[in-house]
Structures are given as C-alpha cells and as structure tokens.
Amino acid sequence: MNYLLTRSAIRCVVAGGKSSRWPLDDVSVARGEGLGVLVGHWRRRMSTVPEHAAAPEKEKKESGEVVVKEEKSDQPKVSSYWGISKGKIVREDGSEWPWNCFMPYDTYQSNTSIDLTKHHEPKVFLDKVAFRTVKILRIPTDIFFQRRYGCRAMMLETVAAVPGMVGGMLLHLRSLRKFQLSGGWIKALLEEAENERMHLMTMVELVQPKWYERLLVLTVQGVFFNAFFVLYMLSPKLAHRIVGYLEEEAIHSYTEYLKDINSGAIENVPAPAIAIDYWRLPKDATLKDVIIVIRADEAHHRDVNHFASDIHFQGKELREAPAPLGYH
Numbered sequence: 001m002n003y004l005l006t007r008s009a010i011r012c013v014v015a016g017g018k019s020s021r022w023p024l025d026d027v028s029v030a031r032g033e034g035l036g037v038l039v040g041h042w043r044r045r046m047s048t049v050p051e052h053a054a055a056p057e058k059e060k061k062e063s064g065e066v067v068v069k070e071e072k073s074d075q076p077k078v079s080s081y082w083g084i085s086k087g088k089i090v091r092e093d094g095s096e097w098p099w100n101c102f103m104p105y106d107t108y109q110s111n112t113s114i115d116l117t118k119h120h121e122p123k124v125f126l127d128k129v130a131f132r133t134v135k136i137l138r139i140p141t142d143i144f145f146q147r148r149y150g151c152r153a154m155m156l157e158t159v160a161a162v163p164g165m166v167g168g169m170l171l172h173l174r175s176l177r178k179f180q181l182s183g184g185w186i187k188a189l190l191e192e193a194e195n196e197r198m199h200l201m202t203m204v205e206l207v208q209p210k211w212y213e214r215l216l217v218l219t220v221q222g223v224f225f226n227a228f229f230v231l232y233m234l235s236p237k238l239a240h241r242i243v244g245y246l247e248e249e250a251i252h253s254y255t256e257y258l259k260d261i262n263s264g265a266i267e268n269v270p271a272p273a274i275a276i277d278y279w280r281l282p283k284d285a286t287l288k289d290v291i292i293v294i295r296a297d298e299a300h301h302r303d304v305n306h307f308a309s310d311i312h313f314q315g316k317e318l319r320e321a322p323a324p325l326g327y328h
C-alpha cells in the first residue's frame with residue numbers, strides 16, 4: 001500500500017508541481033500515515049465547506065508540540081457560502097442554548113399525572129394477537145436483561161423509536177399518492193418517533209452500550225423495521241395495537257426501574273444535561289425524575305396508539321379523527 005501511495009505522490013509531483021492533488025509528504029508515507037492523510041484529503045474534497053473553516057486553528061509551541069485552539073462558543077463552528085447559521089439562542093436565564101438537535105420550543109413539562117394503569121382489554125381476535133405478540137416478545141428481553149433496567153431501557157428505546165417513523169412515513173406517502181390531508185397524523189407519529197429518540201439520547205448518557213449490544217441493535221433494527229413496515233401496510237390497526245401494548249410494557253419496565261432506584265439497587269445519579277433541558281427539569285434533577293417523565297411519555301404513546309387502532313377498528317381512517325399533536 002505504501003509503495004502505491006509513494007508512486008502516486010511521485011506521479012503528482014511530476015505532473016502538477018508543488019500544488020499536488022495528493023497532499024502526501026515523504027515523512028507521512030514513511031510513517032505509514034499515507035492512507036489516513038488520503039482519506040482526510042478525500043473527505044475535504046467531497047465537502048462543500050471552505051477549507052479554512054474545516055481546519056481548527058493550530059498553534060506550534062516552542063517544544064514543537066501542536067496545540068489545537070478551542071473555538072469560542074459564540075462563534076459558528078462551520079462557516080458556509082449558504083449562509084445557514086444557528087443564530088443566538090438563549091435559555092430563559094440568559095445562558096447560551098447548547099443543543100443543535102432540539103430547540104427550546106421542542107421542550108415541554110411532562111404531564112406526570114397521566115393514568116399509568118390504563119389498559120386495553122384484548123377482546124377481539126386481532127387485539128389478542130397483538131397482546132400475545134408483545135407478551136412473547138417480552139420473554140427474550142426478560143431473559144437477556146433481567147433487572148439491568150438501564151441497559152434494557154436503552155436497547156428498547158432503539159426499537160420504540162421505529163414505529164412512529166414507519167407509520168409517519170407511510171402516511172406521508174399515502175398523503176402524496178391520494179392528494180389528501182393527513183389530519184395531522186403524520187406529524188403526530190413523527191413527534192412520537194422523535195420523543196422516543198430523545199429517550200434513547202438520554203439513556204445513552206447513562207449507560208454506554210457494549211459492542212455486542214450495538215450488534216444486537218443492528219440486528220433487531222434490521223428485522224423490526226422491515227417487519228413493522230410490512231405489518232403497517234397490511235394492517236395499521238394491528239400495528240398500532242401492538243405498539244399500544246408495547247407502551248404498556250414500557251410503563252411496567254420503567255416502574256420496575258423506579259423501584260430499583262427507590263430501593264438503592266440502582267444509584268440515583270444526577271440527570272443528564274440533555275434531559276434537564278428537554279423536559280424542563282430543575283437543575284438538581286436526578287435519574288429518578290428522568291425516569292418519571294419518560295414513563296409519563298410512554299403512557300401518552302400508549303394512549304395515542306390504542307386510539308389510532310380504535311379509529312381503524314371503527315372502519316375509519318386516522319385523518320378523520322383529531323391528531324394528538326403535542327400530546328406528550
């Protein structure tokens with residue numbers, strides 16, 4: 001490989017002089033750094049960002065050590081010809097808003113007074129299929145995770161964020177095909193997917209997934225996304241009912257999680273910063289506060305999905321019923 005890189009570098013020098021297309025010097029080739037430099041240069045060439053913006057400012061100390069200067073937080077990290085910038089966003093206390101993934105208007109105070117005990121009694125055949133499917137799916141989860149609720153929650157959130165996205169996407173395509181309004185349901189389901197993803201972003205601050213858990217996520221996502229996609233096309237009422245029951249199980253799991261926090265089996269660590277901002281929690285909030293608001297979210301998802309399934313059971317389309325926008 002190094003031989004090829006050296007040959008390329010020589011060819012560039014012969015062909016193009018000093019402004020080589022392949023910015024390799026003899027030292028980097030000799031050190032075996034050629035591939036890394038090439039990949040970096042290729043990425044730079046593929047980028048539309050100006051070169052001076054992509055490279056952080058460097059300073060050479062007397063000792064020869066190169067120090068990368070930290071950018072000032074109030075300056076854009078990337079400058080662009082397209083003029084897109086975040087602008088100055090502050091919290092209510094005037095401090096700078098640190099998140100790019102959500103804005104202050106996406107945040108909310110959770111309604112934790114929601115009834116956690118509500119349950120849809122499976123009476124008709126499809127409901128029983130949905131209920132049994134979820135109960136069967138819980139068996140391997142219980143065996144694999146047992147009472148490791150941090151890992152369990154993190155892994156389950158990677159699955160929980162899929163149905164809303166699949167449902168929202170299919171309703172979006174249906175709206176395009178049929179030239180119809182969706183009644184707000186596309187947005188409602190995508191909101192649910194985003195809310196679930198924020199659960200995951202919070203849990204991953206608390207529990208770092210191991211390599212085999214990442215592998216499991218890849219496998220489960222591959223299977224679950226495709227299975228749910230097909231199911232939603234065939235029977236949205238069954239798909240929403242299954243999600244409704246999954247959310248009931250999520251409430252149960254988070255209740256058990258809280259029991260372990262209360263008993264001291266799980267340490268009640270400080271809440272991650274992302275959770276404090278997303279759910280507008282007090283600055284001294286703890287893991288327990290986070291789990292309480294996440295559990296309330298799951299109860300809202302339970303209601304949304306059982307409601308959606310009920311609409312289909314009544315022979316109607318979702319767009320005929322009010323979409324639960326902003327229902328967290």
Ligand SMILES: [Fe+2]
Pocket residue numbers: 157160195196199250294298
């Ligand atoms: Fe969740």
Ligand SMILES: [Fe+2]
Pocket residue numbers: 160196247250297298301302
């Ligand atoms: Fe949920």
